[in-house]
Amino acid sequence: MSSLSASDSTPTPTPGGTEVPVAGPEDGANPTAPHVGEPAQPPATAAAPPPVVSVQNVSITYRTTFEAAPTLKNTIVRLGRGERKVKVVDAVKNMSFDIKPGTSVGIIGANGAGKSTLMRAIAGVLPPSQGRIEVRGRISALLALGVGFNPNLTGRENVILGGLAAGLTRAEVKERADEVADFAEIGDFMDMPMRTYSSGMYQRLAFSVSVHMDPDILLVDEALSAGDASFKVKATAKMAELMESARAMFLVSHSLGSIREMCNEVLWIHKGELIMQGSPRRAIRAYTNFLKVGENAYTFEDL
Amino acid sequence: MASVTENTSPVDELHIYEPHRAGLPKLGPYTRQLWARREFAAEFSRAGIRAANTQTLFGQLWLVLNPTLLALVYYVLVSVIRQSAGGFETLAHITCGLFLFYFVSGSITQGAQSVTGGGKLIMNMNFPRLLLPFAAVRTAFFRFLPTVPVYFLIHILAGGVWSPQMLLASVFLGLTVIFCIGMAAIFATVQVYFRDTSSFLPYLVRIWLYLSPVLWFADEAPEQFQDLMVLNPLYSLIGSWTDLLLRGIIPEPKMWLAASIWAVLAFVGGSLLFMSREREFTVRL
Ligand SMILES: Nc1ncnc2c1ncn2[C@@H]1O[C@H](COP(=O)(O)OP(=O)(O)O)[C@@H](O)[C@H]1O
Numbered sequence A: 001m002s003s004l005s006a007s008d009s010t011p012t013p014t015p016g017g018t019e020v021p022v023a024g025p026e027d028g029a030n031p032t033a034p035h036v037g038e039p040a041q042p043p044a045t046a047a048a049p050p051p052v053v054s055v056q057n058v059s060i061t062y063r064t065t066f067e068a069a070p071t072l073k074n075t076i077v078r079l080g081r082g083e084r085k086v087k088v089v090d091a092v093k094n095m096s097f098d099i100k101p102g103t104s105v106g107i108i109g110a111n112g113a114g115k116s117t118l119m120r121a122i123a124g125v126l127p128p129s130q131g132r133i134e135v136r137g138r139i140s141a142l143l144a145l146g147v148g149f150n151p152n153l154t155g156r157e158n159v160i161l162g163g164l165a166a167g168l169t170r171a172e173v174k175e176r177a178d179e180v181a182d183f184a185e186i187g188d189f190m191d192m193p194m195r196t197y198s199s200g201m202y203q204r205l206a207f208s209v210s211v212h213m214d215p216d217i218l219l220v221d222e223a224l225s226a227g228d229a230s231f232k233v234k235a236t237a238k239m240a241e242l243m244e245s246a247r248a249m250f251l252v253s254h255s256l257g258s259i260r261e262m263c264n265e266v267l268w269i270h271k272g273e274l275i276m277q278g279s280p281r282r283a284i285r286a287y288t289n290f291l292k293v294g295e296n297a298y299t300f301e302d303l
Numbered sequence B: 001m002a003s004v005t006e007n008t009s010p011v012d013e014l015h016i017y018e019p020h021r022a023g024l025p026k027l028g029p030y031t032r033q034l035w036a037r038r039e040f041a042a043e044f045s046r047a048g049i050r051a052a053n054t055q056t057l058f059g060q061l062w063l064v065l066n067p068t069l070l071a072l073v074y075y076v077l078v079s080v081i082r083q084s085a086g087g088f089e090t091l092a093h094i095t096c097g098l099f100l101f102y103f104v105s106g107s108i109t110q111g112a113q114s115v116t117g118g119g120k121l122i123m124n125m126n127f128p129r130l131l132l133p134f135a136a137v138r139t140a141f142f143r144f145l146p147t148v149p150v151y152f153l154i155h156i157l158a159g160g161v162w163s164p165q166m167l168l169a170s171v172f173l174g175l176t177v178i179f180c181i182g183m184a185a186i187f188a189t190v191q192v193y194f195r196d197t198s199s200f201l202p203y204l205v206r207i208w209l210y211l212s213p214v215l216w217f218a219d220e221a222p223e224q225f226q227d228l229m230v231l232n233p234l235y236s237l238i239g240s241w242t243d244l245l246l247r248g249i250i251p252e253p254k255m256w257l258a259a260s261i262w263a264v265l266a267f268v269g270g271s272l273l274f275m276s277r278e279r280e281f282t283v284r285l
């Protein structure tokens, strides 16, 4: 842990399992792959700005039991039978990468690949089990479940709470609540309890909150899937606008079309391992090859 | 008032996330974060109170009515057991201790639910989780406040003494708040691991009430248990509070000491337990 440069990280992305038919020999041709220059980078840092996000040999494990809800009763029953079923899930395995300022990163991979886990770790919600993550700048996270919304509070109260939890001051938050409402276009519902919202309204508000918190780094995890088409267009435009001022953006999406459109670098994660970090074109091609479906209309359907 | 640390250079803020050493996050940065986000705890509690409709007149009335009715129940109970109706003095005694006890039990029940009820907030936001039990205690405290005038009304009806010593009761109120934060943190943690904790709580609270000087005075403790009494934190906390507020008696030094030790012990122990487990909350919700 003392050496900060991720020295054990593999210099070229190697396929994690034998079933992954991907090799990355053309890495050197790609200017957006910082992985290649790993040994050469430290001398160059004098001029180059430090990475916005640096993930160094990070592993994250979940420990879960099979019990539906952990209760004292179950524990006693379990003790009596002398069994203890704990399943350890290695959600992220020894992952290392750096993200340079100004990068908009797309993250692709199958369900359960560890994308959300990685997002939570970068947001600081889930500390790594091993390794180290350095993040420069203020994060605004829009994870899959929406920001921490309480359905019994009004939209406005939730926005204020979210802002305060994100570390803004009360004055900043109050000022922003109206902008958030305008962008989300939910009108009078802003002052209604959120249990009265439709799921689309819910997501509009969640997205709107995230982008109005002055994020240096925006994390979006499959969050645009429920909005309607017009809001999706608006959200895409807003993200593009943010990219001009934000230092980095992470977009998790199964819509390869959105990734290609919005990102200039892609991480492909498979079963907790980083298979490839590279240009969207290359990574998407490799990913779709791996999926053996080719780049057909199905995978580009805007989800 | 604005937090200096947040405003210095948000762009160059460097966050480092590493595995927690020995289960505990680094205390310095954690405390600074806690302080910087204190507004969140306040607003969280405030919004919760608003959502529970306690802003309305009837809401406020219910907050007062509920513990007052409970005090009346115990008044009847005590009168029957002692076979003499005690009049307003007995009622004043019971309300004095019971209202404070109600604050403690409220902190525990609210605190126990603060993390498991925090669901999405915990999954999606990065903030010191200790703010949640803090907010729970703040909520319980603001439910306690409206009962204070009720007590004074009964105090007047009972023809109670008015003395400058009564002001010292606020010291014990402060210590109780500190104690409650610790208890809320402990039960919040336990609730994450054992979701049925909240179903045991009512029994625990009830037993604790009978063991505490609410229905009896601190100096009335049975002789053979007199020395063991300090082992109950509420013996010194509620006992001294009642002595000062109701009777204007300044408690013995050992009561001051016991109350302070319990408050600090609960606060430090509870916070550390909570913080050492905090990382797992996200994974276990
Ligand atoms: N709270 C949790 N407890 C236990 N295992 C989990 C939890 N969340 C995710 N996992 C496991 O971690 C792995 C990665 O999950 P996740 O990061 O959600 O994947 P993705 O977002 O790429 O679909 C999966 O195998 C999943 O089963």
Ligand SMILES: [Mg+2]
Binding pocket: A115, A116, A117, A144, A221, A222
């Ligand atoms: Mg996911």
